[in-house]
Amino acid sequence: MPSGSSVPEAVLTTLPANVKLGARTDGVGPAQFWSISTLKKxxxxxxxxxxxxxxxxxxxxxxxxxxxxxxxxxxxxxxxxxxxxxxxxxxxxxxxxxxxxxxYLYPRVTFEDIKLAPNLWYTNGMESFISTMETSSLSGMNVAGLILSEWVSKFETKLKKFEDGVGL
Structure with a gap:
């Protein structure tokens, strides 16, 4: 095929001149097929x-x-x-x-609880919604903030009792 020519859409073949069909009725010859197929997607x-x-x-x-x-x-x-x-x-x-x-996906209305029990946290509560390292690290940061918030509120309660003279 010369350079720059178009590629043919179909290539048709026949039995080579030296091949005898003989008693075979399918006539497939050495190529083992005898049909022209067109595939269209x-x-x-x-x-x-x-x-x-x-x-x-x-x-x-x-x-x-x-x-x-x-x-x-x-x-x-x-x-x-x-x-x-x-x-x-x-x-x-x-x-x-x-x-x-x-x-068919429906919007999430609930997520797994982050706090499972006192002092037991689940940082992968967002995994069923979105699973990336960034969201996992943000979840861990949020849990750390929640733990700190709990500690501060407990400390403030104890400090308040101490200042009122109840904690002595």
């Missing part, structure tokens, strides 16, 4: 229907479902006909993959 938010596929592949309605008659009642089809209804002479096989790409 289609991304669609809705399931594909036969009329959409026929437009892509250029199959007219009269031939699409294997009808040889040209009467309009036989050539017309409804928009809800499936791809499997198309004649096997036009589409030998197809595979339809239905993706469930995004799960």
């Amino acid at each position: 289609v991304f669609s938010p809705k399931p594909l229907k036969a009329n959409f596929v026929s437009d892509i592949l250029g199959i007219d309605e009269a031939r699409m479902f294997g009808n040889s008659s040209s009467s309009s009642s036989e050539t017309s089809y409804t928009a809800d006909q499936r791809i499997a209804d198309i004649s096997k002479s036009h589409i030998s096989w197809y595979y339809e993959k239905v993706w469930q790409s995004y799960p």
Whole structure:
């Protein structure tokens, strides 16, 4: 192929001149296949229907479902006909993959308790919502602040009792 030329969309082959078909009916020869396949990826938010596929592949309605008659009642089809209804002479096989790409997620309304019991803290309460080193370190910093706040309030209570003369 000369430099700068376009890459072909299909490469067609035949049996080499020195290969005899013999008694084989499949005629695959040394390549071990004897077919021309066209692969088309289609991304669609809705399931594909036969009329959409026929437009892509250029199959007219009269031939699409294997009808040889040209009467309009036989050539017309409804928009809800499936791809499997198309004649096997036009589409030998197809595979339809239905993706469930995004799960339904609902906003969090509750989180795990940070304080599980006196002097027992759970610093990973945000892990089910967001899991990063930064949030874990912020959670640890917040727990340290809560512990300090508890100590200060206990100290202030004891100091108040001492100043009032009750703690003597």
